[in-house]
Amino acid sequence: MRLEEALVEAATPLARGRILRRVFIGLGYTAVELSDGRCGLAYTLFEPGCCDYLPPEVSFRGRPADLALRHLLSTHPLERSVALATVNALFNSRKLPLLEGDVLELVRPRPEDEVAMVGHFEPLARKLSRKVKHLWIFEKGERLGPGLLPETEMPVFLPRATLVFVTAVTILNRTLEDILEQIQRAREVVLLGPSTPLAPEVFCDFPMSLLSGVRVKDAEALFSGVAEARGFRGLKEALEKVNLRV
Numbered sequence: 001m002r003l004e005e006a007l008v009e010a011a012t013p014l015a016r017g018r019i020l021r022r023v024f025i026g027l028g029y030t031a032v033e034l035s036d037g038r039c040g041l042a043y044t045l046f047e048p049g050c051c052d053y054l055p056p057e058v059s060f061r062g063r064p065a066d067l068a069l070r071h072l073l074s075t076h077p078l079e080r081s082v083a084l085a086t087v088n089a090l091f092n093s094r095k096l097p098l099l100e101g102d103v104l105e106l107v108r109p110r111p112e113d114e115v116a117m118v119g120h121f122e123p124l125a126r127k128l129s130r131k132v133k134h135l136w137i138f139e140k141g142e143r144l145g146p147g148l149l150p151e152t153e154m155p156v157f158l159p160r161a162t163l164v165f166v167t168a169v170t171i172l173n174r175t176l177e178d179i180l181e182q183i184q185r186a187r188e189v190v191l192l193g194p195s196t197p198l199a200p201e202v203f204c205d206f207p208m209s210l211l212s213g214v215r216v217k218d219a220e221a222l223f224s225g226v227a228e229a230r231g232f233r234g235l236k237e238a239l240e241k242v243n244l245r246v
Helices: 005-014 064-072 078-092 103-107 120-127 151-160 178-182 219-228 232-240
Strands: 018-027 029-034 039-043 115-120 134-139 163-167 188-193 208-215 239-245
Touching: 005 064, 005 078, 005 188, 018 078, 018 188, 018 219, 029 078, 029 219, 039 078, 039 208, 039 219, 064 078, 103 120, 103 188, 115 120, 115 151, 120 134, 134 151, 151 232, 163 178
Parallel strands: 115 134, 115 163, 163 188, 188 208
Antiparallel strands: 018 029, 029 039, 208 239
């Protein structure tokens, strides 16, 4: 079973009887509020060559949450973004054995570590670069910049990495499983970012050790920020960073 199918299957029992009350699709992030008040967030995915308007027959407001989840299997990137935000509203609001502190305090990088980062988390990269032997950061072609490697180089470096950090956007663009298959010797594999589902019951079947995501603590601030096309820094006051062992 593919990852997105496993997420839908695990989230469906939590979704029954709930509907999507609010859905905001912003330039940076997509936010969903369920009828019970729980909220979820996910990256808004745009893919080259794809018409980014939702089809006129697709509507999410008032839709049963269990039906909205199925759009994680869609070919349309915006439908997948709404579905993942719904997944996160269901999973991330549960009572869970969350771990406090910065993610680096949990994985404890060592001076001899060779680290791979899929997706450029700039503040995290700055901290890591002072603590480890090598840091390889991979980005898609349109996001490449100084010091970044193209994703085509991942097969060269991922097998060498002793620590791996992967953006949860890879769930949306369906590259996460291919990335995980290339990891050979990492003692910690971290899925991170505001799109991360806190679903250890799903990720226990994959080589993942830590989930580092967010919970919504201020729904109104979140929806206001998403509507104004704010990035993660502009949404931070509405969110709580959390970590969870798989």
